[in-house]
Amino acid sequence: MHxxxxxxxxxxxxxxxxKTFIIGLLMTPVIIGVIIFFTKAISGGKAxxxxxxVVGVTDLSKTLAEDxxxxxxxxxxRNPNSQFLLQRLDVQQDANSTEAKGKTKLRNGQFNAxxxxxxxxxxxxxxIRFYTYKPKxxxxxxxxxxxxxxxxxxxxxxxxxxKIDKKLLARLRNVPLERLEIGAAEGREQVQSQGQRIAGxxxxxxxxxxxxxxxxxxxxxxxxxxxxxxxSRIIEVLLSAVSPFQLMAGKILGLAxxxxxxxxxxxxxxxxxxxWQGLNVGITPQLMVYFVIYYILGYxxxxxxxxGIGSVCNTIKETQSLMMPVMLIFVIPMIGWFKLVQxxxxxxxxxxxxxxxxxPMVMILRLAAGSDVSLFEIFATVVVLAIAVLVVIWTAxxxxxxxxxxxxxxxxxxxILRWLRQx
Amino acid sequence: xxxxxxxxxxxxxxxxxAVDNLSVQVPAGSVYGFLGPNGAGKTTTIRMIMNIIxxxxxxxxxxxxxxxxxxxxxxxxxxxxxGLYRKMTVRKVLAYFGAIKGLxxxxxxxxxxxxxxxxxxxxxxxxxxxxxxxxxHQKLQxxxxxxxxxxxxxLDEPFSGLDxxxxxxxxxxxxxxxxxxxxxxxxxxxxxxxEKLCDFILLINKGKSILDGRLxxxxxxxxxxxxxxxxxxxxxxxxRLPMVRAVKSEGKRLDVTLTDADTQQFLQALMQRARxxxxxxKVPSLHEIFVNxxxxxxxxxS
Numbered sequence: 001m002h003x004x005x006x007x008x009x010x011x012x013x014x015x016x017x018x019k020t021f022i023i024g025l026l027m028t029p030v031i032i033g034v035i036i037f038f039t040k041a042i043s044g045g046k047a048x049x050x051x052x053x054v055v056g057v058t059d060l061s062k063t064l065a066e067d068x069x070x071x072x073x074x075x076x077x078r079n080p081n082s083q084f085l086l087q088r089l090d091v092q093q094d095a096n097s098t099e100a101k102g103k104t105k106l107r108n109g110q111f112n113a114x115x116x117x118x119x120x121x122x123x124x125x126x127x128i129r130f131y132t133y134k135p136k137x138x139x140x141x142x143x144x145x146x147x148x149x150x151x152x153x154x155x156x157x158x159x160x161x162x163k164i165d166k167k168l169l170a171r172l173r174n175v176p177l178e179r180l181e182i183g184a185a186e187g188r189e190q191v192q193s194q195g196q197r198i199a200g201x202x203x204x205x206x207x208x209x210x211x212x213x214x215x216x217x218x219x220x221x222x223x224x225x226x227x228x229x230x231x232s233r234i235i236e237v238l239l240s241a242v243s244p245f246q247l248m249a250g251k252i253l254g255l256a257x258x259x260x261x262x263x264x265x266x267x268x269x270x271x272x273x274x275x276w277q278g279l280n281v282g283i284t285p286q287l288m289v290y291f292v293i294y295y296i297l298g299y300x301x302x303x304x305x306x307x308g309i310g311s312v313c314n315t316i317k318e319t320q321s322l323m324m325p326v327m328l329i330f331v332i333p334m335i336g337w338f339k340l341v342q343x344x345x346x347x348x349x350x351x352x353x354x355x356x357x358x359x360p361m362v363m364i365l366r367l368a369a370g371s372d373v374s375l376f377e378i379f380a381t382v383v384v385l386a387i388a389v390l391v392v393i394w395t396a397x398x399x400x401x402x403x404x405x406x407x408x409x410x411x412x413x414x415x416i417l418r419w420l421r422q423x
Numbered sequence: 424x425x426x427x428x429x430x431x432x433x434x435x436x437x438x439x440x441a442v443d444n445l446s447v448q449v450p451a452g453s454v455y456g457f458l459g460p461n462g463a464g465k466t467t468t469i470r471m472i473m474n475i476i477x478x479x480x481x482x483x484x485x486x487x488x489x490x491x492x493x494x495x496x497x498x499x500x501x502x503x504x505x506g507l508y509r510k511m512t513v514r515k516v517l518a519y520f521g522a523i524k525g526l527x528x529x530x531x532x533x534x535x536x537x538x539x540x541x542x543x544x545x546x547x548x549x550x551x552x553x554x555x556x557x558x559x560h561q562k563l564q565x566x567x568x569x570x571x572x573x574x575x576x577x578l579d580e581p582f583s584g585l586d587x588x589x590x591x592x593x594x595x596x597x598x599x600x601x602x603x604x605x606x607x608x609x610x611x612x613x614x615x616x617x618e619k620l621c622d623f624i625l626l627i628n629k630g631k632s633i634l635d636g637r638l639x640x641x642x643x644x645x646x647x648x649x650x651x652x653x654x655x656x657x658x659x660x661x662x663r664l665p666m667v668r669a670v671k672s673e674g675k676r677l678d679v680t681l682t683d684a685d686t687q688q689f690l691q692a693l694m695q696r697a698r699x700x701x702x703x704x705k706v707p708s709l710h711e712i713f714v715n716x717x718x719x720x721x722x723x724x725s
Contacts, residue, residue, distance in 0.1 A: 002525070003523050003525070006519070006522045006523045007523060010519050014508070014510065014511065017510075228508070228509075229506075231506075232506035232507070232508075232509060233502065233504035233505065233506030234506040234507060234508060235506075236470075236473075236475060236500070236502035236504065236506075237500070237501075237502060237506065237507070237520065237564075237567060237568075238523070239473075239475055240473055240475075240495065240498065240499075240500035240502075241495065241520060241523045241524045242523050243492055405475060405476070
């Protein structure tokens with residue numbers, strides 16, 4: 001045990017000193033912070049300058065043109081940098097030929113958008129037809145605004161026709177709602193902002209992401225450490241002092257320390273950020289306990305797989321091809337997290353909870369999403385996961401013992417199977 | 424007592440018999456040289472002793488224990504392929520390997536500086552391993568091997584890559600260790616190194632032992648048959664002596680190969696017939712023994 005700890009200690013210190021580790025540790029929160037900051041800054045501010053957008057209009061109802069022009073003018077006054085230019089294309093002979101002409105202008109690029117209002121738009125089943133031709137992604141937002149001008153114009157005119165008081169309607173439709181989160185004690189209640197609700201959604205994801213990073217983030221260090229020992233032939237000297245299993249155990253333990261360091265620092269940073277923003281994230285002590293249990297088991301599983309992979313490869317490049325299928329499995333919850341959060345007790349979530357590689361991530365997602373996972377289910381998943389961990393460690397240890405001393409050609413699957421059968 | 428015992432050890436890699444039915448006994452307190460040409464099976468044998476690879480059949484005991492894992496603390500092993508953590512400092516590497524070989528902090532505190540001094544690396548203690556030259560790297564590797572004061576030291580090609588000064592430094596340390604009662608096994612294909620150091624040698628070729636025993640016995644056994652003489656007067660009678668098998672003359676000097684007869688009888692026979700100006704029982708160098716025997720065993724095989 002003393003030796004395992006010594007190996008672990010070296011692994012931890014030497015990894016923590018590498019540039020990759022320090023940069024990864026600091027950059028991830030910084031990048032997330034920068035993204036959040038800029039998203040806020042951009043969405044809060046006014047749109048930047050944009051070329052004028054020319055909108056052709058054919059108003060078959062012949063009643064709305066003025067209203068629309070007013071709303072366009074209002075907009076242009078407020079946004080001198082991004083003008084919407086309205087061009088009327090009135091019916092000359094018949095509606096169809098006019099519309100065809102409008103479409104041609106759209107194709108020619110004279111119009112950026114072409115709108116046709118049906119004759120019976122106000123009282124019948126008519127439509128607003130909004131034509132575009134190869135719209136630029138940059139204009140999509142503007143088109144949305146323009147569409148709204150037309151709809152508002154039609155809507156307002158309809159109120160007038162039906163003699164509905166707009167102010168009355170607005171008053172009737174306004175039902176104030178305040179979302180309050182009651183704190184543990186009286187008087188601690190606080191208004192739940194929109195951010196709070198989003199945070200509520202993000203907490204499960206954050207926890208899952210932490211587990212993911214805690215496992216996968218250490219993977220690169222594990223592989224490079226094994227490859228270094230293999231390539232520089234340190235391995236024989238090491239094996240004259242420790243057994244292969246002690247070496248493997250020490251590595252896994254040392255990098256577990258790295259994973260825990262990263263997670264602790266990131267959680268602390270996230271918690272501090274959330275408190276600073278006045279967000280109340282509901283983390284219970286039970287959740288933390290489950291988190292630790294699932295993380296440790298998940299980490300053991302992942303890192304044991306990596307020791308197996310690392311030991312049979314000679315270069316980092318070789319490991320990548322073997323890592324691909326492994327990573328594909330581990331990113332499943334990352335891809336499907338939204339669906340899993342929405343129905344944490346659904347069949348998919350339940351089934352994935354029993355697939356050992358993703359069990360930790362899925363279970364933490366479900367638990368943090370506030371699903372009523374029964375104690376039995378927690379117990380069962382932990383048992384399944386623990387069994388998987390033992391099987392994988394046993395297998396990995398056998399592969400590690402032989403693979404670590406093999407140089408040259410990477411062994412094929414058949415040869416590895418033979419190692420497993422050896423005592 | 425034997426420090427290491429190998430009994431009928433075999434190891435094949437595919438079709439190649441790397442080690443073929445090898446038996447050796449390494450007495451405690453001796454310096455044992457494993458000699459042989461490249462690819463003879465020296466490294467494979469050493470790796471099997473260290474339990475890095477397992478023999479296909481046969482038995483290996485270290486300190487009369489078949490479980491090498493149990494006695495690892497008492498062994499120091501320097502593999503043929505050297506390697507140390509490149510990014511760590513010299514001092515830390517030495518301390519780390521000392522620690523995983525079971526030394527506690529207190530022992531490390533005096534052993535690390537002691538060994539750095541012994542191998543002339545004290546001035547480099549805080550440099551990174553990657554900054555060392557090849558020879559210095561090798562000396563550090565040796566210090567790593569012996570940091571835990573092992574009773575049995577196994578060195579695979581310890582002299583390769585060292586300049587003559589450092590080779591002497593290493594030889595002196597090895598001899599010192601023998602004087603302290605430690606056992607040293609080392610492999611080499613450079614014979615004059617073995618000649619100066621070994622008490623025992625094992626000569627292997629193509630995985631088979633072709634010579635094994637005390638170096639001085641081997642040499643006297645091999646030497647008994649060749650004598651170099653210089654006589655006054657006609658030496659034609661020498662060829663006709665009953666105990667003489669062949670004579671090769673180089674000017675006045677004759678190289679005489681004897682049958683099993685004693686050299687002293689031969690000297691007597693000469694003295695009766697002529698004046699003996701020079702008489703030398705030729706002690707073949709290990710190099711000659713090596714070349715002869717390996718050549719003979721290769722010839723036998725083909």
